[in-house]
Amino acid sequence: MTTDTDTFTFTRTMPLAPDRMWPLLVSAKHREAWGAPGDHVLETLSEDTRVGGIERARCGPSDNPEFEVETRWFHLAEPNDTVYTEQIEAGGMALGASLVTMRLTADGSGSTLAITVAVSSFVGPEMIAEFEAGWTGSLENLEKLAAIQAG
16 A cells, blocks of 8 residues: 655634743643544643653544554744654554644734644545544644633
8 A cells, every 4th residue: 555645734823822822732731632623532641742752642532542642752942833743553553644843923912823734644545634634623622722721
């Protein structure tokens, strides 16, 4: 099977300044709150948010979070830029990987969040659609969380 690839770019205006948005993006606790779309869950198994750090999580439907995620941090330039990779597996089989670049820029009293996700699927083009849908739903959750934090 060939490797399918795509790149998605998302831009959102957030009500929090970059220094207040930063923890929402990099803290495992906060990512658990917004990182899974719809009725899915994200459970952190290990956290190591530093350059070179590797984190492990499980995600999926709340009754069966069958997907294992390994996150490796490559760049953390607080409060503006972060770059990391994610590899997703299920049942010991690698399904796909992504390179995620996030940039926060000040925008009045809030910020603009730009995210680029370069995705490779090892199991067909359907996985690309799953990555994009997951990010779309997760960003909706992040917008809600930022609005709550803004009070």
